[in-house]
Structure formats: C-alpha cells, structure tokens
Amino acid sequence: MKTLLVSIGLLAATALSAFAAEPVKMVDTKMGKIMTTDKGMTLYMFDKDTKGKSNCDAACLKKWPAFHAAATAKAEGEWSLVKAADGKEMWAYSGKPLYTYSGDKKAGDMSGDGVGGVWHVAK
Template identity: 75%
Template sequence: MRTVLIAMGILAATSLSAFAAEPAKLMETKMGKVYTTDKGMTLYTFDKDTKGKSNCDAKCLSNWPAFYADAGAKAEGEWTLVKASDGKEMWAYEGKPLYMFAKDKKAGDMTGDGVGGVWHVAK
C-alpha cells in the first residue's frame, strides 16, 4: 500500500510540474529579462499585430519565424495560442504573438530589437 501511495505522489508531482511549464523562459540580458525559447533564442513582438492576431504574412514569417506551439499545446494563463498566417498555431504572451528573428544565429542574440521601429524583444 505504501508503495502505491508513493507512486501516486510522484505521478501527481510530475504531472503538475509538466502542466505548469511555460512555453518560453525568461533570460537575464543587458536589456533586462527577456523571453527566449528553451534553446535561448530571443523572442520578439510585432507592433503591427493586434491582440490575439498575427499580422505577419508569409514573407514576414521568412524573416521572423513564428514561435510555433507543439501539437496538443494548451493555452494557460497569459500564454495563449493564435494562428500564424500559414495556419499553424503559435504562442502569444499577453495576447501578443511571439516570433524569432532569422538573423539571430546563437542563443542570446538580440539583433532584431528595434528593426523597422516595430520589432521588440518580448519582456
């Protein structure tokens, strides 16, 4: 009986931690804390998006790849899902769709901040 209870406790603890995981992480940078992918690639927001809607078309997505959600991903709290222009689900934080920048080559690069006056690191 004790083994069953311990196993149930472990299962509950691992299920809760998996459920509570955010799709992105905060990384400390020279610009303060910014959101990144799990591989450390900086995430950006686009001023031309509207809350809950991506306005980055196919050409835009070639330079600013969407931060796509895995199949079966579920929105939780401030993290929501929106459709990219290619129809795939992407992550949004506080209603703002999130993107990466094609010219960022390694973890921690933030070369997309301020591009065109409409791209900003996600904070």
C-alpha cells in the same frame, strides 16, 4: 498506511504533471530579463499585431519566423495560441504573438530589437 502514502504520492505526481510549463525561458541580459526559446533564441513582438491576431504575413514570416507551438500545446494563463499566416499555431503572451528573427544567428543575439521601429524584444 503504506498504501495510503503511495496513493498520495501518485496523486501528487499526476497533479503536478498536469500543469503546463511556460513555453519560454526568461534570460538575464543587458536589456533586463527577456523571453527566449528553449535553445536561447530571442523572442520578439510586432507592434502591428493586435491582441490575439498575427499581422505578420507569409513574406514577413520568412524574416520573422513564428514561435510555433507543439501540436499538444495548451493555452494557460497569460499564454495563448494564435494562427500564424502559415496556418500553424504559434505562442502569444498576453495576446501578443511571439517570433524569432532570421538575423539572429546564435543564442543570445538580439539584432532584431528596434527593426523598423516596430519589432521589440519580448520581456
């Protein structure tokens, strides 16, 4: 019986570790819940992107760095991976690529919201 319980425990632990964690944190702000990196930097979406494609070119990425995914990242559910102009994989939510903003200097800054009328905090 003890062996059976240990086996069930190991199986459960293995199954739970197979599920990927969401790549972002949801943070309560004055604008409601928003997406941030694990370090609390605000994430943004670009109106000129199309589903599954980043339209932020190399010059754009200098101001709006792509929210790059780890080499081992796997798409799951609403989370997908798209190529950034730098050739690296970046996270997308519901097909929309995610970016940080170079003007945000510390966790919680949201100075990129509304820039050019085409950049918006990811919610």
